[in-house]
Amino acid sequence: MSIGNRESYAAATDELTAYASTASAADVAALGDELLAVARLLSGEPRLRRALSDSSTTVEQRTELAGALLTGKVAASTLRVVTALVGARWHSPSEFLTAVEQTGVNALLSSASAAGELTEVEDELFRFGKVVAGDQALGGALGDTSVPAARRTELVRELLAGKAKPVTVRLVEVALSGFGGRGFAASLDRLIELAADRQDRDLAYVTVARPLAEADEAALAAKLSELYGRDVSLKVTVDPAIIGGISVRVGSDLYDGTILRRLTEARKAFAK
Template identity: 30%
Template sequence: MAGVSSESLTTALAELEVQLPTGSLALAQELFGVLGAVDSSAGLRRALTDPSRSGASKSALVAELVNGKVSAQASDIVGKLAASRWAAARDIGDALETVAATVAIAVAENRTGTAVSGAPAAGGSASGGAASGLTGLERLENDLFAFNQTVESSHEVQRALAEPQASDAAKTALALKLVPAAGEEARTLISQAIVNPRGVKVTKLIERFGVLAARRQQRWIANVSVSRALTAQQTDRLQAGLNGLYGRELKINTIVDPTLIGGVRVRVGDEVVDASVISRLGELRRQLAG
């Protein structure tokens, strides 16, 4: 997905973010259900991605499709997706799949659990404990990985899951038996991959869900580069400051990088805060170059 479709998905995920703290698996399942309806109708996909139709018209079409079948929250999310611009007919389905999976992943993120102690980064150390967000996401990713490992280790299981004569219910039941200890979020995503793999291998779709979970984990990890090792007091102040800035308890990986000369560089997910001397010198050079 690229161009206008990528921009529409980015906007949708940004708008979704405020709903994720209270998201539910029921919402994810509703969105996956709408995805099934969209995937089953080429005419509907063309209508929802027709550049000559207004966003309001496409949103109204979706409202008519889902009226009384899903919650108002799910209807609103799908309506906004429909009102966006898409470069190809398949793109709206891909976006809806990503949004639905993100809701399920956020449910795992929001689960309470024990803190996870960070392993030291290469050349550095870890301090602080990540709150339940990282714990739940790591468990989800492990559950998905365990499922794929089990499937890929057995040709018999692969054949059974691909058997065209078997019902979705039978294949789903088999898939869930492979990971009896998996959490509800993993079970939801595995079930979706079985019922609607959307033209790819089940394990490939599970890999995609795993990548989404791994990306979300990065929101809970601060990779901090410093010119020299921090004292315990400095580390505590840094931990408190970053927790306050991001509104959650981050796992901090500190990396000693003498090339920074001084200051600190922090990366949390895709966001970088650079207060190093080398960065300021680089900015000065750009200003002088004019």
């Protein structure tokens, strides 16, 4: 996030933090749900999001419009956060929309943290992503934006009923809507990253041909944490197709020591 964006988010973040410091986890989750509902409204109303983010009008005018729109329809805490976002400067209406959506996600993550469930939520999101990636039909169904969102949401709820935390289910639904303009899979990845970042750690996506021993997994996590100067959470995928070795991706850094990569490079060399 740029410095300008951080400044624009600051007032809303302060409002959210202040509320979360005294409210229950359930109430913070409800705040997140209402913010995401506001984001859905703005997504379908381009004129409204332009009016609420138009820096050529005064903060008072934009705040009055937000109040007229939301008073009595959302909780006072939600209106305070939206008012803080409306009062900031945004480069475009789409950036403003992303800010509202991002703040709603932050509230959901904050509620999971308050409940002591954030690590579980992060892991559940990752495991669900693996299930979707391994099932072409399911991935196609969830990522098909021509299918009404309500039908895809119903499918997610059926799949995760009794198997995941409510915040996990809610965040998967956010991914279905295309978080930050991304596709479903990319949205899910970004939400996992945000959950890890909230716990002050990086993610390492590890691919191996067979499961790692617990000691080996711990040693790899320790080595990566030392390398990056921050705790690193491993997200391990077993893929026999790589034959052997290991692939590790942390952010944009890729360490590919798989046998499959070596064979591919050898074939290319012989083809020259």
